[in-house]
Amino acid sequence: MVRMVYGMDKESQSLTYEQFVKEYTxxxxxxxxxxxxxxxxSWYSEKMAKLSDENPDHSERFDREVEEAHxxxxxxxxxxxxxxxxxxxxx
Numbered sequence: 086m087v088r089m090v091y092g093m094d095k096e097s098q099s100l101t102y103e104q105f106v107k108e109y110t111x112x113x114x115x116x117x118x119x120x121x122x123x124x125x126x127s128w129y130s131e132k133m134a135k136l137s138d139e140n141p142d143h144s145e146r147f148d149r150e151v152e153e154a155h156x157x158x159x160x161x162x163x164x165x166x167x168x169x170x171x172x173x174x175x176x
Contacts, residue, residue: 100139102147105143105144106147112132115129116129
């Protein structure tokens with residue numbers, strides 16, 4: 086089965102993570118070439134949303150990796166988690 090996605094034929098198989106990252110970052114970079122109220126900006130923004138909707142696992146992983154690259158990995162100690170569980174009535 087072949088489907089049309091943004092004017093390009095794609096196999097119905099889902100994207101690999103690497104393909105997702107390339108398409109998503111290309112759309113993001115292209116979106117930045119336009120002012121917010123220009124058609125190109127919303128077109129690429131919608132493309133990014135569609136990619137995220139169709140590939141939620143890749144989108145979540147990509148967001149996490151970008152945040153970790155920018156802010157560093159969050160450190161959660163087991164003692165903190167234990168306090169959270171008891172203070173909330175045992176999650």
